[in-house]
Amino acid sequence: MKVQIETLNRGSMMIATLHGELDHHAADNVRGTLDREIEATRTKCLLLDLRGVTFMDSSGLGVILGRYKKMQALPGEMVITSLSKSVERLFEMSGLHKIMNIYKDRETAIQALKEVAK
Amino acid sequence: MKATNSMSMTFSALSENEAFARVAVAAFVAQLNPTMEELTEIKTVVSEAVTNSIIHGYGEKYGDIYLHCKIVGDSIELVVEDHGVGIGDVEMVRQPLYTSRPELERSGMGFTIMESFVDEFDIESVVDRGTMLRLVKRIRTPQSATHHEV
Ligand SMILES: Nc1ncnc2c1ncn2[C@@H]1O[C@H](COP(=O)(O)OP(=O)(O)OP(=O)(O)O)[C@@H](O)[C@H]1O
Ligand SMILES: [Mg+2]
Numbered sequence: 503m504k505v506q507i508e509t510l511n512r513g514s515m516m517i518a519t520l521h522g523e524l525d526h527h528a529a530d531n532v533r534g535t536l537d538r539e540i541e542a543t544r545t546k547c548l549l550l551d552l553r554g555v556t557f558m559d560s561s562g563l564g565v566i567l568g569r570y571k572k573m574q575a576l577p578g579e580m581v582i583t584s585l586s587k588s589v590e591r592l593f594e595m596s597g598l599h600k601i602m603n604i605y606k607d608r609e610t611a612i613q614a615l616k617e618v619a620k
Numbered sequence: 621m622k623a624t625n626s627m628s629m630t631f632s633a634l635s636e637n638e639a640f641a642r643v644a645v646a647a648f649v650a651q652l653n654p655t656m657e658e659l660t661e662i663k664t665v666v667s668e669a670v671t672n673s674i675i676h677g678y679g680e681k682y683g684d685i686y687l688h689c690k691i692v693g694d695s696i697e698l699v700v701e702d703h704g705v706g707i708g709d710v711e712m713v714r715q716p717l718y719t720s721r722p723e724l725e726r727s728g729m730g731f732t733i734m735e736s737f738v739d740e741f742d743i744e745s746v747v748d749r750g751t752m753l754r755l756v757k758r759i760r761t762p763q764s765a766t767h768h769e770v
Contacts, residue, residue: 526671527635533725557642557660559667560729568725588660595736596716596729 504528506554507535515615516545517608521554524562533565537572546578547619549611553584562589563596570602579618583611625651626690633678633685633702635671641687642666648689649696652759661737662696662757668730669700669753675721677704677751694759695739701752707745714743 505522518536522528540548550566552558566582573580581603585593593599605611627648631637642663649662666687673685686701707713713720714735719728735741740756 523639525635525638525667526675527638529725557663557667559664559671560727560733561667561671563729564725564727567727588657588664592664592729592733595733596727 505532507532509539511543511545512612514545514619515547515549515612516540516543517549517551517612519551519554521556523557524555524565525557525559526561529561529565533568536565536569540569540572546573546576547615548573548578548580549608549615550580550582551584551608551611552582552586552589555586555589558589558592560592560596563592563598566602567598579615581605581611581615583608624690624692626688628686628688630684630686633674633683633704635674637685638667638670638674641670641685645687645689645698649759652691652694652696653761654759658757658759662698665734665737665755665757666698666700668734669698669755672730673700673702673704673751675724675726677702677706679705692756694761696757696759698755698757699752700755701750703750706747706749706751707743708747710743710745 505520505524505528508519510517516539524532570580583605584607585604593604603614605614629644631641645666646659646663670685683703688699690697712718714731716732717728719726734755738755738757742754745751
């Protein structure tokens with residue numbers, strides 16, 4: 503099953519919402535699509551909304567960490583929002599919650615991203 | 621004594637089969653009445669093990685993955701085996717954040733996740749012969765669930 507990625511550009515910000523099962527099989531497509539969008543829009547602010555992610559494993563962590571590093575290198579910012587309980591647990595287990603900014607809901611994430619982008 | 625219930629399957633080491641493997645195991649385990657959380661943990665460990673066999677065990681080569689499940693009392697025993705490159709230093713690869721493939725954006729968390737989601741976990745591996753993981757997870761069926769049984 504393919505992960506669906508919806509992207510929305512809001513000013514200089516890009517909001518990408520993922521739906522589906524983020525495993526190794528889906529990872530290449532997610533990586534490719536996000537990187538293409540980041541490059542095409544030249545956005546410096548990426549909001550990754552994981553509300554539709556129904557399954558995730560370490561392959562998903564790898565893709566998300568990879569996009570985070572890419573945004574940092576620009577330099578830009580990336581924040582994540584709407585993690586399910588099990589996805590949140592993976593972030594905690596891997597220590598990624600200490601590296602990345604995670605927000606409960608989209609509006610808070612947008613506000614925070616606007617702040618850092620100033 | 622009741623006969624042991626077990627299930628085995630062999631499938632190609634292709635990423636398309638990752639979802640199939642975890643869903644098949646989840647369906648088999650359903651008879652133990654796991655909670656949603658336990659089911660997610662089982663699916664995650666299957667996904668981690670199978671993905672490792674595909675990426676690390678076989679890499680660019682073709683091969684088969686052997687998966688065995690067995691119900692032992694209130695536990696599920698899972699064995700995931702590949703005939704791939706094997707692991708030289710088992711202690712080292714079990715360390716959190718260790719990965720031999722950082723260029724593939726691996727985070728080195730697979731074994732750490734597996735270990736924390738199951739009750740027993742061991743790796744047997746021989747270089748150039750393959751790797752076998754054995755995982756046991758106890759299903760802690762909540763008391764209330766038994767009242768609904770027919
Ligand atoms: N089936 C296997 N065959 C050969 N080597 C393996 C196998 N499984 C794991 N390894 C080795 O163990 C290392 C650690 O595995 P682990 O799953 O913890 O991390 P990873 O797969 O590298 O990254 P992640 O799982 O976070 O994406 C791998 O990088 C690889 O070197
Ligand atoms: Mg792994």
